[in-house]
Amino acid sequence: MTPHSPADEAPICSARGCRAPAEWALRWRNPRLHEPDRRKTWLACAAHRESLGGFLDARGFLREVVPAPGSPTLEG
Numbered sequence: 416m417t418p419h420s421p422a423d424e425a426p427i428c429s430a431r432g433c434r435a436p437a438e439w440a441l442r443w444r445n446p447r448l449h450e451p452d453r454r455k456t457w458l459a460c461a462a463h464r465e466s467l468g469g470f471l472d473a474r475g476f477l478r479e480v481v482p483a484p485g486s487p488t489l490e491g
Contacts, residue, residue: 425437425485426483427458428459428462428463429457429459429463429467430463433460433463435460435462436460437483438460438464438482439458439460439461439464439481439482440456440459440480440481441464441471441477441479442454442455442456443476443477443478444476444478454478457471468480
């Protein structure tokens with residue numbers, strides 16, 4: 416039996432309590448704390464993309480939303 420590591424698992428949504436696979440990477444920064452080229456990332460499933468993005472956008476933190484690496488949004 417091979418040990419299971421977190422790197423083997425698909426990334427999951429950053430919304431509290433959500434265990435769905437991440438489809439989107441919401442890249443953001445707090446301009447009062449981070450340098451202009453710094454980006455932090457929240458991952459979102461399809462159901463939480465709008466709510467997480469809205470939270471960040473309302474504060475002026477959201478910079479871009481892109482498909483998450485390995486997500487089904489990149490296939491096709």
